[in-house]
Amino acid sequence: MAEKFYVSSDIVFGKDAAKELPGILKEYEAKSVMVVYDSGVKAAGIAEKILEQIEKADVKVTVFDGVIPNPTNEAVEEAAMLARENEIDVFVAVGGGSSIDLTKAVNILMTNPGEIGQYGGMGLVKNQVLPLIAIPTTAGTSSEITNVVALTDTKAVCKYVIIDNKIAANKVIADPEFTKTMPPSVTAATGMDAITHAVESYISNEATALTEYHSLKGLQIFHENLPKVYANGEDMEAREQMMLGCVIAGFGFSNANLGLVHGIAHTLSAHFHLAHGMANAAVLPYVMEYNADSCPEKMVKMAEAIGLSLSGNLQKDQYLLSEELLKLTKQLGIKTLSEQGIENKDFDMLAEDVLKEPVLGFNPKQNITKQDILNILKKAF
Incomplete structure (x- = not known):
């Protein structure tokens, strides 16, 4: 019986991989970029390094740094509102699974109507999403190359997943140096x-x-x-x-x-x-x-x-x-x-x-x- 195996992302792997970021943004002809990360990534100085690279691409930059562990529907909606207001055309997710998952979810809402909860399940994302560049800072979730988002529904008090090939990151910048600050x-x-x-x-x-x-x-x-x-x-x-x-x-x-x-x-x-x-x-x-x-x-x-x-x-x-x-x-x-x-x-x-x-x-x-x-x-x- 035939078997399917899906792989989507282009991967840049190794030391100084982040230096490829300006070129990737130019490849996408980016004009307005949202960078998503949490307080830990900022405290470790990683966010600053990424923002320095993005500046070389001469684009408008919007930062969402309110990522929380086990991101909620409410956090996704908040970030999506900010993304729409700034007419984001490319996303850069920096961090562990929470940052990357939240960004994938926000990306869904940029081109698909309604609330994020309605996309829970497999293959329910109808429209193609915007370019997403994932930069992992942990070695654990693999969210940077998967077609999965895990979110928390605070009203139903449950964690659910969105699985769809459309939502996988287009580009992955994997630099092991970014994991060095993990306790x-x-x-x-x-x-x-x-x-x-x-x-x-x-x-x-x-x-x-x-x-x-x-x-x-x-x-x-x-x-x-x-x-x-x-x-x-x-x-x-x-x-x-x-x-x-x-x-x-x-x-x-x-x-x-x-x-x-x-x-x-x-x-x-x-x-x-x-x-x-x-x-x-x-x-x-x-x-x-x-x-x-x-x-x-x-x-x-x-x-x-x-x-x-x-x-x-x-x-x-x-x-x-x-x-x-x-x-x-x-x-x-x-x-x-x-x-x-x-x-x-x-x-x-x-x-x-x-x-x-x-x-x-x-x-x-x-x-x-x-x-x-x-x-x-x-x-x-």
């Missing part, structure tokens, strides 16, 4: 987010030979290099490998989709504003343990790929990956759910909402029950 805790959380993408997409029931190749290679890169950059943020070789891994894994999960880990993490973030990577990391080992008997050969293949010692007993080896992921979360100082402020009394409500998450349809083990989710939450507590 160890952010490096750990975003790195575990990347590992989650690699693992969940590899075992997704939508996975193909093409996606599996990228997911597995991404996992190998992350497993080798994440502990290095956590221990030493100045290790630029490892930083570069992490950013490379995000691009590779992004190719995989944007085509294969994700699963139960993200279903739980979306719900945790919607209700308690947990950082996405930290929420993923807290439950990842236990979801992989839960999924193991539904795809034991793939679990063993991942364990083998990252150099774990196999016994030859499939029933035993299928749990090697989940055990290794638990060790890694402890090594990286990932907080348990209780340490992130979740209480036992929240479990019932969380479990019911997780069952409503669309990404569960891509999970290898189906017929997930409320009790299954409760068991995972208790282990992650």
Whole structure:
């Protein structure tokens, strides 16, 4: 049976990649550019470096620096209003997943009518969007090269996704130097987010030979290099490998989709504003343990790929990956759910909402029950 594999973005990768920005803006004949980033990107001095490059293109510049973690519909509408007022014709998103996702969402509203919430789901964006240049400053979300936007609906108290090939960034400027300012805790959380993408997409029931190749290679890169950059943020070789891994894994999960880990993490973030990577990391080992008997050969293949010692007993080896992921979360100082402020009394409500998450349809083990989710939450507590 024929299989599809979608890749959209042109990528400039490596040190000083940002110097390509003026030429790219001229290529698009940009006249009015919106630059989107958060307070952390500004404090790190990265925003200033990007704005210096944009000035060389002789364009009007509008800045939206009000990005918040887990961006909301309201934040998107606010930024979109500013973009319309300034007749923006090209967007530059600088930062992690929140900045890039918000920019993708704003871009949708520039050429498509109505409110952003109506585009939740797959393939609902009707009109082509404006040029978008994504400049990642973290190595985790892969938002810079995916066709996905994750937003928070504060009224429905849920996190939802927009998936559409039209919304992927046209150009990606990936400079590992921009990740150097991340503190160890952010490096750990975003790195575990990347590992989650690699693992969940590899075992997704939508996975193909093409996606599996990228997911597995991404996992190998992350497993080798994440502990290095956590221990030493100045290790630029490892930083570069992490950013490379995000691009590779992004190719995989944007085509294969994700699963139960993200279903739980979306719900945790919607209700308690947990950082996405930290929420993923807290439950990842236990979801992989839960999924193991539904795809034991793939679990063993991942364990083998990252150099774990196999016994030859499939029933035993299928749990090697989940055990290794638990060790890694402890090594990286990932907080348990209780340490992130979740209480036992929240479990019932969380479990019911997780069952409503669309990404569960891509999970290898189906017929997930409320009790299954409760068991995972208790282990992650």
